[in-house]
Amino acid sequence: MTDQPRRMKVLQAIVEDYVASREPVGSKALVERHDLGVSSATVRNDMAALEDEGLIEAPHTSSGRVPTDKGYRYFVDRISEVRPLSVAERRAVTTLLNNADDIDDVMASTVQVLSQLTRQVAVVQYPQMDSSVIRRVEFVILSEDRMLAVLILSTGRVDQRVVYVNEPVDQQRLDVLAQVFMKYLDNVSPYEMTKALAQIHTVIPREDQTLAEVLGRALQLLAEEGHRDRIMLAGTANLARSPQDFGSSIGPILEALEEQVVLLKLLTEMEQDAHGVSVRIGDENFGSLGDTSVVAAGYGPGDAAKIGVVGPTRMDYPSTMSAVRAIARYLSRILSS
Numbered sequence: 001m002t003d004q005p006r007r008m009k010v011l012q013a014i015v016e017d018y019v020a021s022r023e024p025v026g027s028k029a030l031v032e033r034h035d036l037g038v039s040s041a042t043v044r045n046d047m048a049a050l051e052d053e054g055l056i057e058a059p060h061t062s063s064g065r066v067p068t069d070k071g072y073r074y075f076v077d078r079i080s081e082v083r084p085l086s087v088a089e090r091r092a093v094t095t096l097l098n099n100a101d102d103i104d105d106v107m108a109s110t111v112q113v114l115s116q117l118t119r120q121v122a123v124v125q126y127p128q129m130d131s132s133v134i135r136r137v138e139f140v141i142l143s144e145d146r147m148l149a150v151l152i153l154s155t156g157r158v159d160q161r162v163v164y165v166n167e168p169v170d171q172q173r174l175d176v177l178a179q180v181f182m183k184y185l186d187n188v189s190p191y192e193m194t195k196a197l198a199q200i201h202t203v204i205p206r207e208d209q210t211l212a213e214v215l216g217r218a219l220q221l222l223a224e225e226g227h228r229d230r231i232m233l234a235g236t237a238n239l240a241r242s243p244q245d246f247g248s249s250i251g252p253i254l255e256a257l258e259e260q261v262v263l264l265k266l267l268t269e270m271e272q273d274a275h276g277v278s279v280r281i282g283d284e285n286f287g288s289l290g291d292t293s294v295v296a297a298g299y300g301p302g303d304a305a306k307i308g309v310v311g312p313t314r315m316d317y318p319s320t321m322s323a324v325r326a327i328a329r330y331l332s333r334i335l336s337s
Contacts (some may be wrong), residue, residue: 003018004158006036006038006046006176007035007046007049007050008078008266009034010043010046010047010053010275011050011056011067011074011075012075013025013033013034014030014047014050014056014065014066014067014071015067015071015072015075015317017029017030017065018066018314019314019315019316020043022244022245022314023064023221024058024059024064024065025064025065025066026041026047026063026064026065027042027043027044027047029064029218030043031043038335040207042245042323045232047065050065050071053070053256054066054068054070054071055067055070055071055074055320056068056071058280059284064187067282067313067314069281069282069283069313072281072282072293072313072315072317073281073284076083076279076281076317076321077319079318080274081275082275082276082318082325083278083318083319083321083322084322084326085117085326086109086332087324089323089326090225090326091118091119092113093113093117093327093330094139094330097109097110097113097330097331098334098336102156102157102158103126103127103153103155103156103158103273104157104158106156106331106334106335107124107126107232108232108234110122110124110233110330110331111124111232111233111234111235111306112121112251112310113197113327114136114234114307114323114327115234115235115309116235116258117323118192118309118311118316118319118320118323118324119189119235119238119241120238120309120310120311120315121233121234121235121236121237121238121239121257121261121309121310122233122234122235122305122307122308122309122321123232123257123267123308123309123310124231124235124305124306124307124308124331125230125231125264125305125306125307126157126230126231126232126305127155127299127300127301127304127305127335128140130153132153132154132155132189132190133153133154133187133188133189133190134151134152134153134154134185134187134188134189134190135152135153135154135186135218136150136151136152136182137150137151137152137178137181137182137185138150138178139163139174139175139177139178139215140171140174141169141170141171142162143175143216144160144168145164145165146163146164146165147158147162147163147165147169147174148162148163149161149162149163149215149218149219149222151219151222151223153190155335156335159222160222161218161221161222162213163215163218163219164242165211165214167210167211169211172230173208173331177204177208177211177212177215177241180203180204180212180221181200181215181216184196184197184199184200185200185219191223193219193220193223196218196277197219197220200212200216200221201213201216204315206246207311213333216278219255231260231263231264233257236254236257238271238311239253239254242312242314244290244316245312245313246291246292246312247291249257252287252288253288253289253291253292253310255288256288256289257310258289260290262286262287262289263289265286266280266285266286266294267294267296267306267308268306270294270306270308272297272298272303274326275321276297276325276328277295277296277297277319277321277324277325278295278296278297279293279294279295281313282292282313288326289310291309291312291313292310292312292313293309293310293311293313293315293317294308294309294316295308295309295320295321295324296308296324297324297325297327297328298328299329299331299332299335300326300331300332300335303328303332306323306328307324307328307331308324309323309324
């Protein structure tokens with residue numbers, strides 16, 4: 001074995017042991033736990049070379065070594081394949097996702113199962129509505145002065161908004177208006193709703209014009225809200241399991257996750273590798289996410305939206321990459337059906 005492949009094997013062993021134990025790894029432990037086929041002295045020399053290259057470092061005065069961000073990157077870039085989920089994992093995923101009723105249920109179930117699989121913070125970006133079209137519009141009476149406007153898209157997304165009115169309205173009248181709206185909105189992109197609504201108002205009877213304007217405005221607002229980038233999270237409590245992995249405090253990380261702007265920008269810029277996933281490690285990330293690693297994959301039409309996890313750089317990258325890629329594929333399959 002030449003020096004470089006052997007040193008890669010030593011680096012891999014250090015990454016695996018440190019991820020599992022959170023303890024700095026020494027040469028003696030590497031020889032005992034891994035079939036490296038060389039002496040402790042040779043492993044020490046390899047570790048010295050890896051340290052010179054900036055791939056590992058000694059924390060404080062410890063005799064052991066831990067991977068650096070550069071070391072994790074070197075390791076991740078040389079992962080030869082991403083394993084599929086186990087039979088039990090696939091069964092759990094399909095059971096949970098197949099029971100979801102609408103897009104919000106699908107998103108919630110998706111981040112829940114991904115967080116459980118990886119024990120990290122799971123994040124999913126709602127699919128963009130570029131390819132979605134309107135499938136149904138409903139108006140439902142709630143009380144004398146309130147009704148509900150419901151917009152259902154081809155992606156399964158269901159949005160609703162309470163509308164207040166100043167006149168008595170019966171359900172039959174609303175049903176007739178819904179039929180008129182659907183005549184012009186069926187199979188129309190939310191982006192084209194303004195033009196369709198203008199056509200609708202030209203055919204609405206005069207006595208229903210005011211009501212139709214109120215309902216049309218509600219639908220327009222629903223379409224605009226749905227177009228904004230949205231993120232759903234699950235498993236933020238997992239960050240608290242190992243606060244020592246995040247420098248001085250996990251507070252700034254939690255704030256970045258809550259504000260979502262930085263995370264959205266990061267997800268948008270991440271490009272998938274040959275395995276169909278993207279990995280950003282440590283200082284490759286923005287701002288307060290610089291103490292984390294983010295593993296993501298695209299899903300849906302054109303892989304435009306992202307799903308992934310946020311966790312410490314001390315992460316089980318092969319398993320995490322596997323889970324993220326698999327869940328992204330399941331999600332794409334569910335949305336396409």
